Amino acid sequence: MIDILSYSxxxxxxxxxxxxxxxxIGERSVLFKLHSLSVADTLGSMTIILGLLLKIPSEWSxxxxxxxxxxxxxxxxxxxxxxxxxxxxxKNKKIN
Amino acid sequence: MDSIxxxxxxxxxxxxxxxxxxxxxxxxxxxxxxxxxxxxxxxxVISVLRDDWSIGxxxxxxxxxGNAGLMLLAHLIKRINET
Amino acid sequence: MIxxxxxxxxxxxxxxxxxxxxxxxxxxxxVIRAILGAIAALVYIVLGAADVALTEALVGTMLAVTLxxxxxxxxxxxxxxxLKGDGKTNSFTELIASLRKVINxxxxxxxxxxxxxxxxxxxxxxxxxxxxxxSQQDYSEPQNQNSATGIxxxxxxxxxxxxxxxxxxxxxxxxxxxxxxxxxxxxxREDKH
Numbered sequence: 604m605i606d607i608l609s610y611s612x613x614x615x616x617x618x619x620x621x622x623x624x625x626x627x628i629g630e631r632s633v634l635f636k637l638h639s640l641s642v643a644d645t646l647g648s649m650t651i652i653l654g655l656l657l658k659i660p661s662e663w664s665x666x667x668x669x670x671x672x673x674x675x676x677x678x679x680x681x682x683x684x685x686x687x688x689x690x691x692x693x694k695n696k697k698i699n
Numbered sequence: 700m701d702s703i704x705x706x707x708x709x710x711x712x713x714x715x716x717x718x719x720x721x722x723x724x725x726x727x728x729x730x731x732x733x734x735x736x737x738x739x740x741x742x743x744v745i746s747v748l749r750d751d752w753s754i755g756x757x758x759x760x761x762x763x764x765g766n767a768g769l770m771l772l773a774h775l776i777k778r779i780n781e782t
Numbered sequence: 783m784i785x786x787x788x789x790x791x792x793x794x795x796x797x798x799x800x801x802x803x804x805x806x807x808x809x810x811x812x813v814i815r816a817i818l819g820a821i822a823a824l825v826y827i828v829l830g831a832a833d834v835a836l837t838e839a840l841v842g843t844m845l846a847v848t849l850x851x852x853x854x855x856x857x858x859x860x861x862x863x864x865l866k867g868d869g870k871t872n873s874f875t876e877l878i879a880s881l882r883k884v885i886n887x888x889x890x891x892x893x894x895x896x897x898x899x900x901x902x903x904x905x906x907x908x909x910x911x912x913x914x915x916x917s918q919q920d921y922s923e924p925q926n927q928n929s930a931t932g933i934x935x936x937x938x939x940x941x942x943x944x945x946x947x948x949x950x951x952x953x954x955x956x957x958x959x960x961x962x963x964x965x966x967x968x969x970x971r972e973d974k975h
């Protein structure tokens with residue numbers, strides 16, 4: 604029962620990964636790609652780790668640390684990349 | 700479990716392709732962010748698969764450090780384009 | 783004993799290495815080097831070397847790439863010495879803009895350094911403080927000879943470059959009537975560095 608649950612969680616996480624990563628290919632702006640990437644990638648990764656947590660509860664401390672790290676760092680990272688790339692977008696618009 | 704890992708490798712190939720074909724440096728950085736997260740999650744999966752505690756610890760450290768290094772790199776690249 | 787996914791993951795390593803080798807822009811190559819580092823760490827983990835993977839992630843990906851970005855940024859630069867009053871005139875900013883365009887094609891940055899008068903400008907070129915100087919006076923001509931006909935040639939600039947390769951690049955790609963290009967060989971003095 605728990606096995607099925609953990610496997611289905613991992614499969615859902617991988618679906619999230621594909622959903623977040625597929626918009627990377629294509630001619631959209633950086634911020635659009637960043638949005639889909641940061642939301643769907645982080646959620647997918649957290650779901651996968653949750654599935655692993657159900658599968659092997661003995662490593663719970665490590666996996667919990669990984670979840671917390673993902674939640675905090677990926678959010679901050681999304682903000683930092685957006686902040687750093689926005690300058691260039693404005694400059695390009697001015698030139699064009 | 701093996702098929703899950705192979706699906707993850709397929710998901711990893713998408714940002715690699717993106718980093719190869721796109722010419723904008725920020726798109727490459729996005730692809731790198733995606734790859735860094737994905738590889739460390741794959742390491743975690745492998746550590747659980749093999750029941751190896753030390754690999755799990757290294758995976759979590761790489762998850763932390765990779766993200767921190769990415770922020771550093773983003774700020775440096777921003778400085779390059781400024782002047 | 784060896785699973786199938788191990789082969790696929792190891793095959794990613796030469797793939798990303800080829801991507802790195804065929805990249806011409808140095809900054810893009812550095813980002814791809816970071817990607818290569820992440821994939822290499824994954825390969826080491828798959829093969830069971832946790833300590834090597836940790837070293838690769840910390841040193842190979844983070845430290846080396848950060849240091850190389852700083853190094854590439856400070857070495858891929860063309861330092862151009864100019865006179866203090868020159869920066870404001872209209873034709874000069876046009877000249878600088880087109881120079882920047884040519885240079886950016888070769889992934890170089892342009893850095894302007896101002897000097898108070900022509901003698902210190904010339905001295906800076908000889909002392910290798912700058913790679914090139916750009917002013918209305920010719921590098922080879924003496925100063926007083928030029929001042930007599932100063933009004934006539936006001937619109938032309940003389941750019942003296944002491945780096946051979948830069949001179950070749952600019953001569954073939956910079957097509958502007960506003961400036962003349964000359965190559966100046968600065969003698970190697972006894973202290974080599």
